[in-house]
Amino acid sequence: MSSHILDQxxxxxxxxxxxDARLSSKEIAAKLRKRPTTIFARFNKLKALGYLKGSIMLxxxxxxxxxxxxxxxxxxxxxxxxxxxxxxxDIKAYSEVMECYHTTGQVDFVIKVVVQDMLxxxxxxxxxxxKMQNVKAYTSHFVINEIKRELAYPLDNLx
Amino acid sequence: MSSHILDQxxxxxxxxxxxDARLSSKEIAAKLRKRPTTIFARFNKLKALGYLKGSIMLxxxxxxxxxxxxxxxxxxxxxxxxxxxxxxxDIKAYSEVMECYHTTGQVDFVIKVVVQDMLxxxxxxxxxxxKMQNVKAYTSHFVINEIKRELAYPLDNLx
DNA sequence: ACTGAAAATTCTCTGGC
DNA sequence: GCCAGAGAATTTTCAGT
Numbered sequence: 001m002s003s004h005i006l007d008q009x010x011x012x013x014x015x016x017x018x019x020d021a022r023l024s025s026k027e028i029a030a031k032l033r034k035r036p037t038t039i040f041a042r043f044n045k046l047k048a049l050g051y052l053k054g055s056i057m058l059x060x061x062x063x064x065x066x067x068x069x070x071x072x073x074x075x076x077x078x079x080x081x082x083x084x085x086x087x088x089x090d091i092k093a094y095s096e097v098m099e100c101y102h103t104t105g106q107v108d109f110v111i112k113v114v115v116q117d118m119l120x121x122x123x124x125x126x127x128x129x130x131k132m133q134n135v136k137a138y139t140s141h142f143v144i145n146e147i148k149r150e151l152a153y154p155l156d157n158l159x
Numbered sequence: 160m161s162s163h164i165l166d167q168x169x170x171x172x173x174x175x176x177x178x179d180a181r182l183s184s185k186e187i188a189a190k191l192r193k194r195p196t197t198i199f200a201r202f203n204k205l206k207a208l209g210y211l212k213g214s215i216m217l218x219x220x221x222x223x224x225x226x227x228x229x230x231x232x233x234x235x236x237x238x239x240x241x242x243x244x245x246x247x248x249d250i251k252a253y254s255e256v257m258e259c260y261h262t263t264g265q266v267d268f269v270i271k272v273v274v275q276d277m278l279x280x281x282x283x284x285x286x287x288x289x290k291m292q293n294v295k296a297y298t299s300h301f302v303i304n305e306i307k308r309e310l311a312y313p314l315d316n317l318x
Numbered sequence: 319a320c321t322g323a324a325a326a327t328t329c330t331c332t333g334g335c
Numbered sequence: 336g337c338c339a340g341a342g343a344a345t346t347t348t349c350a351g352t
Contacts, residue, residue, distance in 0.1 A: 017216035021180045057176035058212045092307045100307040103300035145261035148251045153225050
């Protein structure tokens with residue numbers, strides 16, 4: 001690992017950690033046929049260089065009572081810089097809004113909202129989204145089945 | 160933690176682990192003013208009961224060369240059970256498709272595709288998506304800015 | 319469910335290659 | 336950049352309350 005170019009070992013470590021963030025240096029070392037201290041040093045470097053941005057425990061969304069996930073496509077009235085900034089700042093503040101992306105196409109923003117139930121969703125729409133001045137139109141797409149949700153990027157022919 | 164009802168400590172542990180999956184029992188114990196072994200026992204139970212579904216290390220998507228994220232809304236021709244099942248099985252198999260949701264509304268499926276660059280995206284469309292018989296229409300929404308991507312569910316007034 | 323102590327394992331630092 | 340050794344810290348088990 002000379003500077004900012006990842007070699008195969010770096011990619012292997014990242015790939016393994018994307019599958020299980022709690023792997024120990026020893027466990028990674030065993031899989032890659034290296035020494036634990038070597039893995040430890042690379043892990044620290046990957047973290048220092050900003051490749052690794054923290055780890056999270058994935059939990060069963062429905063089991064903890066967050067039964068409803070919704071994708072909402074949003075169109076704005078005013079697309080000037082200041083108006084865009086304000087919308088982003090405000091939408092980001094809602095805890096129901098888990099994800100928000102500025103996109104190209106017919107739609108300006110794609111957001112993912114996760115709430116307990118339809119009542120909570122209605123509250124979000126009526127009390128929050130509908131009151132945002134710059135929102136021209138939105139369409140809700142309720143998730144009825146999660147076919148795939150892979151959060152680990154494939155790093156095979158890369159970097 | 161009697162059986163399947165989460166108490167405040169359980170929710171606290173889950174919340175902390177959603178922020179950092181690598182927290183040790185000792186670290187969690189210190190934050191919650193409990194003993195490490197108590198946290199350890201609860202951690203094992205939460206895992207055994209299926210609340211915790213594994214951990215992942217988050218990495219800098221653009222830094223590792225995955226420069227392009229796209230949401231694609233897909234409409235199908237045939238909505239019968241067998242056709243739906245086949246579509247889901249096939250779309251799931253593509254490594255470029257990170258997420259796929261069956262949704263209500265004008266759109267049948269929302270998928271998130273992550274690739275290196277526009278060339279890789281073109282290849283995915285031309286060689287894969289366009290060749291799926293049951294796909295009637297699709298619209299691409301390129302992510303030009305990620306405003307928010309929160310993966311930890313808020314468990315405050317819940318369960 | 320929680321505690322406390324002990325054993326096994328891992329982390330983390332230092333120095334040498 | 337890799338490896339080895341050793342002390343410190345942690346994980347994990349287990350018996351007791």
